[in-house]
Every structure is written in structure tokens, then in C-alpha cells.
Amino acid sequence: MPVKPVTHTRPLLSDMAPTPARPVRLIARDLDASELLAAHSHAWGQVTYAMDGVVRVTVASNTWIVPPMRAIWIPPRVVHEVETLEKARLRALYVHADVPLFEGGGCEVLDVSALLRELIVALARVDPGDSREAKLAALIIDEVSRSATLPIRVALPEDKRLKALCEKLIADPASPLTLDDWARQAGASGRTLARLFEKELGMSFSQWRQQVRLAHAAPLISRGLPLSRVAAELGYASQSAFSAMFKKTFGQSPSAFFAHKEVR
Structure with a gap:
């Protein structure tokens, strides 16, 4: 929209x-x-x-x-x-x-x-x-x-092809497309996009996508969605995989991190 x-x-x-x-x-x-x-x-x-x-x-x-x-x-x-x-x-x-x-x-x-x-x-x-x-x-x-x-920040690139890809992933963080899939859409090779991620964003495609998914996690949890559904909507294979990545980033499980939050 x-x-x-x-x-x-x-x-x-x-x-x-x-x-x-x-x-x-x-x-x-x-x-x-x-x-x-x-x-x-x-x-x-x-x-x-x-x-x-x-x-x-x-x-x-x-x-x-x-x-x-x-x-x-x-x-x-x-x-x-x-x-x-x-x-x-x-x-x-x-x-x-x-x-x-x-x-x-x-x-x-x-x-x-x-x-x-x-x-x-x-x-x-x-x-x-x-x-x-x-x-x-x-x-x-x-x-x-x-x-x-x-530490909730998503870096954006300057390269137009890479930026278009990144904007699509921000809009659809659960997308299962691989870097090679995105490369075909962008008219570039997967190797070229991989180099651009490292050069412009200082991280790999998978690392950047994890940041986007974690950035989307808090809004979903704030709506009261079960963690299993949050994991599914963000493209994780399981709730445990999502929880492990969340804990690695924030030092706490999602349940512990949001336990003291009162969302009205």
C-alpha cells in the first residue's frame, strides 16, 4: 500500500x-x-x-x-x-x-x-x-x-539495487527468498549482492535479514500474539529458533524480555 x-x-x-x-x-x-x-x-x-x-x-x-x-x-x-x-x-x-x-x-x-x-x-x-x-x-x-x-536498528544501503531489495524485505520479513532469488529479480548475481551487503552494511545477507525480523518482533509481541505465531510470521522454522536468535541479540528470552511490559 x-x-x-x-x-x-x-x-x-x-x-x-x-x-x-x-x-x-x-x-x-x-x-x-x-x-x-x-x-x-x-x-x-x-x-x-x-x-x-x-x-x-x-x-x-x-x-x-x-x-x-x-x-x-x-x-x-x-x-x-x-x-x-x-x-x-x-x-x-x-x-x-x-x-x-x-x-x-x-x-x-x-x-x-x-x-x-x-x-x-x-x-x-x-x-x-x-x-x-x-x-x-x-x-x-x-x-x-x-x-x-x-540495539534495534536496521541499516540501509546506498546502492539502488540493494536498497530496493532491502525495502522489500522490510515490508515482508518472512519472505523465504534466498539471496540468489533476490539477485535474479535485481538483475545481478548473488555474488555481487553478497559483496554489496558486506561493503555497504558490514554484514551478510542473512545477518541483515535477522536484524529486520527482530525489529518486527516487538510490534507482533505487543499485540499479544503467541510466540509460535510470531516466529511463523517472521519466517523462522520454529519458536525455539526465534527465541534463540532473540536471546542471542538481547540477552533474554522474548518471554522474559516482555514480562514486565504493560501494553494498553
């Missing part, structure tokens, strides 16, 4: 820009599936969070699939694009550039705590200028800065 640029009315960014006096501002957008917030940047940082639904955030040569129990920190002046993979209640926290949250200039995937979720809900209900706004902002800044960061 083609993505649709977002065209509905929303506040001007200049009206919602954070300031030293109001360091955190919140933008709420309820979006349908396959809507696109085209590539843009701004002078402040942003925590992109979907209370419901799943979004895909793309920055340069990297993309992240972000389910409700996750958010992504985007530093100031970083060009980013947001696409809804399903209907989403998007909540964007604009954070003043002088607020120190994370070292370095890269994006970070955040584990959203129950407290942070409730603080975001509360901030959305506060009238502009209300005395509670400053208190909630301070708590949000503290909670975001304490959030655990997670």
Missing part, C-alpha cells in the same frame, strides 16, 4: 517550539496506516512515541521500527522521516536543544517505562501555561534520560 503524505491541519512548528522556559512541548497526531511525515528537521530534539500502533522512523541510512513500548530519540537538526505501518496515536515530545539527554549525536531507541507513558498522557491533558506543565516537563526529562537504550 503506498504511503500518503500527511496533509491535515496541525499547529505550526514555530508555535510549538520548546524554549528555555518551556523546554518540553507535546504534539499529538492520530494518523491512519501508511501515512508519511516527509523528511524534515528542526532546531530541537524529539522523542517520537506511538501510544498505539507502529511507526517506522528513517534517518539517513538507518531505519527503526518502533512499537508502543518503545520510543526513539532524534537529536536536534537531524533530518528524519516518519511513516505509520498501522494506525497510530503519535505523540512527539519536542525537547529544547540545551537539555542534555544523551551523549553523542545519534538516534537512540528507548524502552518506555510505565511512568514515562503516564507522564506523556498527563502532559497532553495540561492546558498551555498551566503551572503543572513545568513540573511534568522536569519529570519527563529525568525519566527519558534514565531510559534504557536498545
Whole structure:
């Protein structure tokens, strides 16, 4: 399904820009599936969070699939694009550039705590200028800065043939096609594509595909799907094979990793 640029009315960014006096501002957008917030940047940082639904955030040569129990920190002046993979209640926290949250200039995937979720809900209900706004902002800044960061990132290539292949796999992570199958579609040899994976992404085709499948795992688990069905939808031969790969990446089994998550 083609993505649709977002065209509905929303506040001007200049009206919602954070300031030293109001360091955190919140933008709420309820979006349908396959809507696109085209590539843009701004002078402040942003925590992109979907209370419901799943979004895909793309920055340069990297993309992240972000389910409700996750958010992504985007530093100031970083060009980013947001696409809804399903209907989403998007909540964007604009954070003043002088607020120190994370070292370095890269994006970070955040584990959203129950407290942070409730603080975001509360901030959305506060009238502009209300005395509670400053208190909630301070708590949000503290909670975001304490959030655990997670290694959920899918690198994207520059080569057009390889990028087209990668986009198809992101859209259909369970595809059983081999690298040679994809090569025939791309009009190249399997050996050529294998070299491109190593050169542009620093990993093999199978390693990159595992990253894509794990990126899709959290949204499926957040919907309450049994692990056996998650494994099947992601193209794993068995639940145990999926669980083993998950544990190898995150250090915990899927059941243990999500045991403390409350998805509402």
C-alpha cells in the first residue's frame, strides 16, 4: 500500500517550539496506516512515541521500527522521516536543544517505562501555561534520560539495487527468498549482492535479514500474539529458533524480555 503524505491541519512548528522556559512541548497526531511525515528537521530534539500502533522512523541510512513500548530519540537538526505501518496515536515530545539527554549525536531507541507513558498522557491533558506543565516537563526529562537504550536498528544501503531489495524485505520479513532469488529479480548475481551487503552494511545477507525480523518482533509481541505465531510470521522454522536468535541479540528470552511490559 503506498504511503500518503500527511496533509491535515496541525499547529505550526514555530508555535510549538520548546524554549528555555518551556523546554518540553507535546504534539499529538492520530494518523491512519501508511501515512508519511516527509523528511524534515528542526532546531530541537524529539522523542517520537506511538501510544498505539507502529511507526517506522528513517534517518539517513538507518531505519527503526518502533512499537508502543518503545520510543526513539532524534537529536536536534537531524533530518528524519516518519511513516505509520498501522494506525497510530503519535505523540512527539519536542525537547529544547540545551537539555542534555544523551551523549553523542545519534538516534537512540528507548524502552518506555510505565511512568514515562503516564507522564506523556498527563502532559497532553495540561492546558498551555498551566503551572503543572513545568513540573511534568522536569519529570519527563529525568525519566527519558534514565531510559534504557536498545540495539534495534536496521541499516540501509546506498546502492539502488540493494536498497530496493532491502525495502522489500522490510515490508515482508518472512519472505523465504534466498539471496540468489533476490539477485535474479535485481538483475545481478548473488555474488555481487553478497559483496554489496558486506561493503555497504558490514554484514551478510542473512545477518541483515535477522536484524529486520527482530525489529518486527516487538510490534507482533505487543499485540499479544503467541510466540509460535510470531516466529511463523517472521519466517523462522520454529519458536525455539526465534527465541534463540532473540536471546542471542538481547540477552533474554522474548518471554522474559516482555514480562514486565504493560501494553494498553
